Amino acid sequence: MNLKIALLSGDGVGPEVTAQAVKCLQAVEETFGHQFTFTSASVGAIAIEETGDPLPEATLDLCKASDAVLFGAIGDPKYDNQPDAKVRPEQGLLRLRKELGLFSNIRPVQVFPSLLDQSPLRKSIIKGTDFVIYRELTGGIYFGEKTLSEDGTRASDLCVYTEKEISRIAHLAFKAAKGRKKKLTLVDKANVLESSRLWRRVVSKIAESYPEVKLDFLFADNAAMQIILNPRQFDVILTDNLFGDILSDEGSVIGGSIGLLPSASVGEQHALFEPIHGSYPQAKGKNMANPVASILSAAMLLDHFGLTEEAQAVVAAINKSMKKGIVTEDLDAQSKYGTDEVGEFVASNIVDSDDYQSM
């Protein structure tokens, strides 16, 4: 298969971790006989420095002309403490999601068997966790009207959802549940928010077309508790943009590190793959960030294009690295392995399972 991949590695540790994902994709290319072309473009704080725009036109054009986008991370502390900054790195990612129509953000939460002891949560609680968050990505409070009064004493962010925005992601979530454990949990604040009540009405109606899937509802505050109290109860969680952002960071605690969680953002025409973690500026250039979330995002990319065996080969290589203790310091404080070593090990252990069996 030929794939044109736009590489937007972004800020902080983005370039370091994305480089490992590229290495792994190149190993897949060689092992399975595909052709991937990678073209880099700038986004985020680095793009602001270069062009004044966190999403330069050339970057957007490249993404639109590519089959997929592999994204690193975005954000710089310089802007976090500047509430008055007009241009911010995050705007680049938000605009990119909107422009590419990436309305559905898929964030799987699993535990690696060899990492059961790395989680701050008890093994008996996290063992067997396997759920996926479907986070709405181009609507809600992230994109509603924002206001700030002239005297600077009043601000607002509007949370708007339409039936169409809810139903298109709901269908994807129900389809996913149908192919998994057949349970879908809608997370909202329908006891308080009108937009949440719309989610409930729309999702309940759609549920009639998926009779094999059991639908239940959870308020977001309760969901935040349930996710770490009893994560095994979940299969597919469907939720809005803001709740999905928060709950997926929380979900990463289960597996032991936010450096393990990948995501896929898909729309009707485009797809983007990125780790859920941020730019981790303290670790920039230190060869210490965990590349696994980025490599798993590359595996999600392969899966998206139907390259299932290839994706499995990447995951198998990651499992092997973990079994051997070849992990970064977020998972083992004594570790002597860095971003590059973990990436190198995973890439060089990607094998075609047919060859593997005959070995």
Ligand code: IPM
């Ligand atoms: C994420 C990030 C982004 C978000 C930021 C960088 C804008 O936290 O992808 O989860 O809030 O969506």
Ligand code: MN
């Ligand atoms: Mn986030």
